[in-house]
Amino acid sequence: MxxxxxxxxxxxxxxxxxxxxxxxxxxxxxxxxxxxxxxxxxxxxxxxxxxxxxxxxxxxxxxxxxxxxxxxxxxxxxxxxxxxxxxxxxxxxxxxxxxxxxxxxxxxxxxxxxxxxxxxxxFHDRYHPIFLYLLELVASGRLGRISSLKGVFNHSIGPDGGEFRHIPEFGGGALMDLGCYPVHWCRSLLNEEPSIVAARCKMSDTGVDEEMNAWLRFPSGVTAEIETRMSPSWDMHARFEVAAEHGTVILINSLLPHRGHSVLETINGKFREFTIAGGTTFDYQLGAIVTAIRSGSPMPTEGTDPIGNMDTIDAIYQAAGVMRDGVEQLIS
CATH class of the missing domain: 3.40.50.720 (NAD(P)-binding Rossmann-like Domain)
Structure with missing residues (x-):
């Protein structure tokens, strides 16, 4: 079919x-x-x-x-x-x-x-072998207990031509368009929902967050920092850092790895840098959709997952003092 x-x-x-x-x-x-x-x-x-x-x-x-x-x-x-x-x-x-x-x-x-x-x-990158490798590495115990995470996605997006990412009522803003990815990386790796310790942002002249930093804490005690910017001078800067008991792992451009990426891994003092072969993240996502629809198997980016990501985004905006017209504020 x-x-x-x-x-x-x-x-x-x-x-x-x-x-x-x-x-x-x-x-x-x-x-x-x-x-x-x-x-x-x-x-x-x-x-x-x-x-x-x-x-x-x-x-x-x-x-x-x-x-x-x-x-x-x-x-x-x-x-x-x-x-x-x-x-x-x-x-x-x-x-x-x-x-x-x-x-x-x-x-x-x-x-x-x-x-x-x-x-x-x-969230196409969730289905690529790079992120699956990270999940398997953490599950294996080789890294030991995770202590902290840092997710960064910066990419310049200007307001020209009616760009919707600069229109508040269209759902614009750096956190919505770019920062949703590092929020998802952290939540997906830990399979937990965070609380927001603090957040700060820089607003653009168009009324959206042009830059956002947020600090999160997960129920397991892991802390995380989110950095996202659509201000000038950035070009697809995507980086996910995992610090743990026995070492660190850094994914560089796991978002669009077919355009070039690296995995920087230090475990028990031994460093290696490598790449993971594969197609585009979008190919893996589409393959997973076809399989799930035919078999009825669940997908990691449906159900409660998109709800958890949006709840976290809402809470970050609230902590940063950003009031969005027409969007219900969940944190009192």
Whole structure:
């Protein structure tokens, strides 16, 4: 059976995230796309050999041939159209950040359960052999007890051209767009939900957080620092540091490892630097989705996981004193 996918939004990430991985498989096909801007969906469809294009997102969702919706819209449109897709009997791969808030994430996950369909957050790097290696290393006990983590993702994003990451009501901000990754790295490695010790941010002229630092504590006693910046002079600086009883591990660019990455590992005084062969993170994510839909097996980026990530993001904003219009504040 070929899994047929419809895309909401002709986003810049869509070719790399879903179109190209689908083209490398025989059991997946992109069959439709919609975009709000006139001519955008048609141009995208022609460029990527997609048979149908629509002006309305609802039309893609209503397409009887579509099995899975890839929601690549800005965050403020994730809940509305993902829930519409679930109610239409489609599975959903929803771009990060999953929602505008933890409560909204709960509504989306509940809709998936009610409709008997999967709704998965697109943390593609979680499925790559690099992150799986780190999980296996920690589980093996070779590192010993973890003491601290530091997750960094800095990448310059300017406000030009109506960039939604600089629009508060669209779900913009460095923490939402970039920082959601290091938050997810820490939570995924420890399989725990943190409390926020402190947070501070630098706001942009557009009213979103341009830079954010946060300090977290997990129930096991592990501390973590999150750093994320979309201010000028950064270019895909992604780094995850794990300090433990017997040594350290640093992942450099585990986010897009096919563009170059390193694993720096020191255990019991022995250092080695290496890479881990593999395809793109998006290929592994799509493969995991196909397997999960066919077998019914759970995925690590669905269910309570996107809720936990959004709850943590909400709490960091609260600790930094950032009040977001229309977003429920959970921490008193």
């Amino acid at each position: 070929v899994l047929k996918i419809g895309i909401l939004g002709a986003a810049r990430v869509a070719p790399m995230a879903i179109v190209e991985p689908a083209a490398r498989r025989e059991d997946v096909e992109i069959v439709a796309i919609a975009a709000a801007r006139p001519g955008k969906a048609e141009a995208f469809a022609r460029a990527h050999n997609i048979p149908r294009f629509y002006r309305s997102y609802e039309d893609v969702i209503a397409d009887s041939e579509v099995d899975v919706i890839y929601n690549a819209l800005p965050p403020h449109s994730h809940a509305r159209f993902s829930i519409l897709a679930l109610e239409a009997g489609k599975h959903v791969l929803c771009e990060k950040p999953f929602a505008m808030s933890g409560p909204e994430a709960r509504t989306m996950v509940a809709a998936g359960r009610r409709c008997g369909r999967r709704i998965i957050e697109a």
